[in-house]
Amino acid sequence: AQTVTQSQPEMSVQEAETVTLSCTYDTSENNYYLFWYKQPPSRQMILVIRQEAYKQQNATENRFSVNFQKAAKSFSLKISDSQLGDTAMYFCAFPGSGGSNYKLTFGKGTLLTVNP
Amino acid sequence: DTGVSQNPRHKITKRGQNVTFRCDPISEHNRLYWYRQTLGQGPEFLTYFQNEAQLEKSRLLSDRFSAERPKGSFSTLEIQRTEQGDSAMYLCASSTLAGGPRSEQYFGPGTRLTVT
Numbered sequence: 001a002q003t004v005t006q007s008q009p010e011m012s013v014q015e016a017e018t019v020t021l022s023c024t025y026d027t028s029e030n031n032y033y034l035f036w037y038k039q040p041p042s043r044q045m046i047l048v049i050r051q052e053a054y055k056q057q058n059a060t061e062n063r064f065s066v067n068f069q070k071a072a073k074s075f076s077l078k079i080s081d082s083q084l085g086d087t088a089m090y091f092c093a094f095p096g097s098g099g100s101n102y103k104l105t106f107g108k109g110t111l112l113t114v115n116p
Numbered sequence: 117d118t119g120v121s122q123n124p125r126h127k128i129t130k131r132g133q134n135v136t137f138r139c140d141p142i143s144e145h146n147r148l149y150w151y152r153q154t155l156g157q158g159p160e161f162l163t164y165f166q167n168e169a170q171l172e173k174s175r176l177l178s179d180r181f182s183a184e185r186p187k188g189s190f191s192t193l194e195i196q197r198t199e200q201g202d203s204a205m206y207l208c209a210s211s212t213l214a215g216g217p218r219s220e221q222y223f224g225p226g227t228r229l230t231v232t
Contacts, residue, residue, distance in 0.1 A: 104221065
């Protein structure tokens with residue numbers, strides 16, 4: 001079974017600073033996708049960034065970037081120039097394999113608080 | 117289109133009662149998912165529809181749970197004889213069929229169920 005581990009239950013950062021959230025996963029697949037989703041307080045979950053495992057280049061979306069280490073099965077999210085609106089739960093997610101590649105397995109999440 | 121909607125947003129029920137939740141996905145999305153999220157955990161996959169066909173049910177989904185998606189449009193999730201352990205946030209998501217495992221899942225705001 002595939003597993004996703006987020007070892008940081010909570011983190012905090014000062015506004016405008018950089019923070020990195022960690023995620024490790026386990027899979028026997030060679031080609032797959034990884035996602036970071038954000039769940040703001042009392043609001044719905046939205047996709048932050050996705051990474052394709054066969055691409056060596058780390059994905060970047062504005063202030064969000066990933067550090068994808070395939071051999072280490074590590075997929076961390078870096079948020080630069082943190083803003084108050086970045087305060088949320090962040091989930092690392094990983095689709096199932098083969099015919100079950102539609103369902104996501106989520107980590108337990110990291111609660112990020114951005115302080116003014 | 118305003119995204120994925122779920123009703124009701126909150127439901128309080130007494131143990132043993134039946135409850136039904138509704139999800140309206142983004143109109144052109146073929147795929148619809150139900151997840152359950154308990155406090156301090158990431159969402160857990162419950163079931164998946166492709167158009168009107170229910171293609172997978174998690175072992176988490178006991179016989180008391182049933183889901184439908186008539187005509188491949190909205191979906192309902194019914195829980196019969198509710199138990200206190202059913203208290204959770206029930207999330208619905210939808211996505212397109214194209215793109216396979218890289219497809220972004222769009223989440224609704226969830227229905228929070230409290231069983232007293």
